[in-house]
Amino acid sequence: METxxxxxxxxxxxxxxxxxxxxxxxxxxxxxxxxxxxxxxTLPVLWYLSGLTCTHANxxxxxxxxxxxxxxxxxxxxxxxxxxxxxxxxxxxxxFGQGAGFYVDATEKPWAKHFRMRSYxxxxxxxxxxxxxxxxxxxxxxxxxxxxxxxxxxxxxLRNPGRFRSVSAFAPIVSPLNCPWGEKALAGYLxxxxxxxxxxxxxxxxxxxxxxxxxxxxxxxxxxFLEEQxxxxxxxxxxxxxxxxxxxxxxxxxxxxxxxISTFMADHIGWHAKRLA
Amino acid sequence: METxxxxxxxxxxxxxxxxxxxxxxxxxxxxxxxxxxxxxxTLPVLWYLSGLTCTHANxxxxxxxxxxxxxxxxxxxxxxxxxxxxxxxxxxxxxFGQGAGFYVDATEKPWAKHFRMRSYxxxxxxxxxxxxxxxxxxxxxxxxxxxxxxxxxxxxxLRNPGRFRSVSAFAPIVSPLNCPWGEKALAGYLxxxxxxxxxxxxxxxxxxxxxxxxxxxxxxxxxxFLEEQxxxxxxxxxxxxxxxxxxxxxxxxxxxxxxxISTFMADHIGWHAKRLA
Numbered sequence: 001m002e003t004x005x006x007x008x009x010x011x012x013x014x015x016x017x018x019x020x021x022x023x024x025x026x027x028x029x030x031x032x033x034x035x036x037x038x039x040x041x042t043l044p045v046l047w048y049l050s051g052l053t054c055t056h057a058n059x060x061x062x063x064x065x066x067x068x069x070x071x072x073x074x075x076x077x078x079x080x081x082x083x084x085x086x087x088x089x090x091x092x093x094x095x096f097g098q099g100a101g102f103y104v105d106a107t108e109k110p111w112a113k114h115f116r117m118r119s120y121x122x123x124x125x126x127x128x129x130x131x132x133x134x135x136x137x138x139x140x141x142x143x144x145x146x147x148x149x150x151x152x153x154x155x156x157x158l159r160n161p162g163r164f165r166s167v168s169a170f171a172p173i174v175s176p177l178n179c180p181w182g183e184k185a186l187a188g189y190l191x192x193x194x195x196x197x198x199x200x201x202x203x204x205x206x207x208x209x210x211x212x213x214x215x216x217x218x219x220x221x222x223x224x225f226l227e228e229q230x231x232x233x234x235x236x237x238x239x240x241x242x243x244x245x246x247x248x249x250x251x252x253x254x255x256x257x258x259x260x261i262s263t264f265m266a267d268h269i270g271w272h273a274k275r276l277a
Numbered sequence: 278m279e280t281x282x283x284x285x286x287x288x289x290x291x292x293x294x295x296x297x298x299x300x301x302x303x304x305x306x307x308x309x310x311x312x313x314x315x316x317x318x319t320l321p322v323l324w325y326l327s328g329l330t331c332t333h334a335n336x337x338x339x340x341x342x343x344x345x346x347x348x349x350x351x352x353x354x355x356x357x358x359x360x361x362x363x364x365x366x367x368x369x370x371x372x373f374g375q376g377a378g379f380y381v382d383a384t385e386k387p388w389a390k391h392f393r394m395r396s397y398x399x400x401x402x403x404x405x406x407x408x409x410x411x412x413x414x415x416x417x418x419x420x421x422x423x424x425x426x427x428x429x430x431x432x433x434x435l436r437n438p439g440r441f442r443s444v445s446a447f448a449p450i451v452s453p454l455n456c457p458w459g460e461k462a463l464a465g466y467l468x469x470x471x472x473x474x475x476x477x478x479x480x481x482x483x484x485x486x487x488x489x490x491x492x493x494x495x496x497x498x499x500x501x502f503l504e505e506q507x508x509x510x511x512x513x514x515x516x517x518x519x520x521x522x523x524x525x526x527x528x529x530x531x532x533x534x535x536x537x538i539s540t541f542m543a544d545h546i547g548w549h550a551k552r553l554a
Contacts, residue, residue: 007532007534007536007537008497008499008530008531008532008536008537008540009531009536009537009539009540010539010540011540014536061338061339061535062338062339064341064344064539066539066540067341067344067543220285222285253285254285254286255284255285257284258338259284259285259286259291260284260285260286262286262287262341262343263285263286263287263288263343266344
């Protein structure tokens with residue numbers, strides 16, 4: 001693993017790192033904010049999964065998470081959203097291919113070789129990060145994300161019960177089975193059998209028995225993708241059916257941008273901090 | 278004046294606007310964060326002048342000012358750093374021409390026609406903003422900036438005694454007469470007579486009798502431009518000679534980036550808020 005940059009910020013270190021990934025077969029970058037800490041101390045970890053078109057850089061530059069992470073002593077990890085490179089297949093659309101990995105392990109050609117973001121995020125990257133940064137305490141981790149990354153956070157938490165102390169999301173895609181973004185991506189990566197999509201759909205996972213105790217979601221009411229793509233009411237129905245305590249904050253006037261995310265970032269970090277204590 | 282974008286953020290509106298400028302002869306863009314307020318209320322204003330290569334967008338995306346501005350009820354205005362466009366002269370260097378206006382009224386050809394950032398910031402833009410946003414109370418304004426914009430904030434405050442309640446800066450160029458950036462820019466915009474540069478040099482202005490009661494500066498000790506370009510010790514000497522209360526916070530480990538600026542932004546806004554109350 002190599003260091004691309006480290007900048008002092010908010011009484012900690014904002015790093016960007018790169019490493020060869022066995023899962024994706026590419027170089028992968030991620031960012032990590034590490035608050036200052038006593039020698040020998042361990043820190044809880046908050047994972048942040050980004051949305052369509054994003055890299056680690058969007059939230060790292062615009063997410064306004066460092067102040068709250070420093071206050072609560074939480075490390076903040078932001079991976080990329082897909083493999084990238086000239087050798088990696090891509091699509092003309094912004095919502096499929098590079099920048100749009102949807103946190104799946106693809107099974108369809110030509111995607112299956114590189115698009116293994118599920119295994120990368122669930123298995124490979126945690127192991128690499130723990131080896132490189134042994135002060136991170138993976139017994140105390142939580143996960144959040146935005147839009148496609150909210151989908152990632154919810155599905156990863158639901159598929160791995162007990163791994164995360166808490167899960168939240170900003171404007172998540174709650175049911176790829178039921179929106180154009182999801183249908184395009186999952187059909188492309190996984191093929192036409194919709195049964196194979198269900199492990200990558202938070203609502204379907206809950207219908208099929210997966211559980212987390214509680215979920216926090218913030219959703220802008222002026223989000224341009226609210227009605228066609230995001231459909232938080234589907235998550236409300238699934239959580240009601242599954243006995244999951246969903247806190248869904250509908251925020252009047254807020255859109256899908258980092259202006260929305262950054263506004264509520266400190267609230268989410270504080271909420272996770274209580275569960276990571 | 279036209280609206281480019283308005284996004285809800287931190288209980289207010291982050292806007293970006295464009296207008297024709299009589300001073301620069303170009304379209305000019307700026308951003309304005311307006312906290313929510315009661316009808317009929319007036320708000321104090323904090324000006325933020327940006328550094329080399331920047332537009333309004335850098336601080337708007339990375340500055341992390343909205344939380345503190347919303348808390349204190351302060352509007353935040355971020356202008357561009359120069360005229361721009363195909364008809365505007367430019368230079369191959371990042372430190373002269375477009376993106377590097379140095380907040381001067383140029384007198385040399387070919388710059389004099391468009392590079393009138395002093396008059397634009399001091400006269401034209403405040404009048405336009407006040408007309409468009411009458412809730413802004415220009416009797417309560419303060420000014421800050423970064424690097425070249427810190428130079429702009431200091432020199433504008435010193436040349437306009439009484440106009441600003443307070444002035445601060447992040448890693449400012451304190452004496453363009455005594456650094457390569459400043460000597461290149463002022464020679465280019467103003468010609469070889471160094472006497473003509475003194476109204477654009479904070480230290481020279483103080484030596485020549487200009488006064489503000491106090492100045493707040495934060496400066497990263499790992500700033501890559503500290504020794505050759507920024508030289509805060511020159512401002513310390515000038516303020517000591519002029520009886521100006523300078524608070525110079527040297528911040529170990531911090532560099533010249535927005536990771537540094539955003540870390541100390543809330544401190545500066547809180548400091549200005551006390552003086553704008």
